[in-house]
Amino acid sequence: NAGVTQTPKFQVLKTGQSMTLQCAQDMNHNSMYWYRQDPGMGLRLIYYSASEGTTDKGEVPNGYNVSRLNKREFSLRLESAAPSQTSVYFCASSGNWDVNIQYFGAGTRLSVL
């Protein structure tokens, strides 16, 4: 019963380094999402993929890129990390595009020094 799996759980980067956050779901969901959570700000949508082969920007896409590798996997890439990208990142998936109950992974805690 894995659901949504995110790797890594923790990461420390130096400013300017790059990294990719991985997300995989085993629920055969069409839609996948990347959020960031900052103190006092709730979850903000970075990018989403309504279905395999499509990706779209969310509320805060600057500094990020995504790849929907296949139906199961949706990765988030930071090309040149900045301290402002220090956050907790959550991946989610949903099986119904209209009644959008999303299921979340456990998160990746990222610190950029």
Place this chain on the structure above:
Amino acid sequence: DQQVKQNSPSLSVQEGRISILNCDYTNSMFDYFLWYKKYPAEGPTFLISISSIKDKNEDGRFTVFLNKSAKHLSLHIVPSQPGDSAVYFCAAGRRQLTFGSGTQLTVLP
């Protein structure tokens, strides 16, 4: 401009009593609302939802009320239990969800 607001960052209640968490929204186009619960070091988990065609939805100890004219929804937990201590997020929307900033609920034994 926050379209979904949770104005109380924290709430403490005694075990066995009612917990009421509130959420306001500004976008009248929202027609679907959800509540999520989040424990530390875990992802949010879906709790309960409501469509705008309803004004109430119940699931066990959890009830969500929607007041469309006031653009306000609330989550009632009765009776509250220590295991309910968590951060609660309200969210609104269909294809993209907009989340509030969360309310930390502490249920005191």
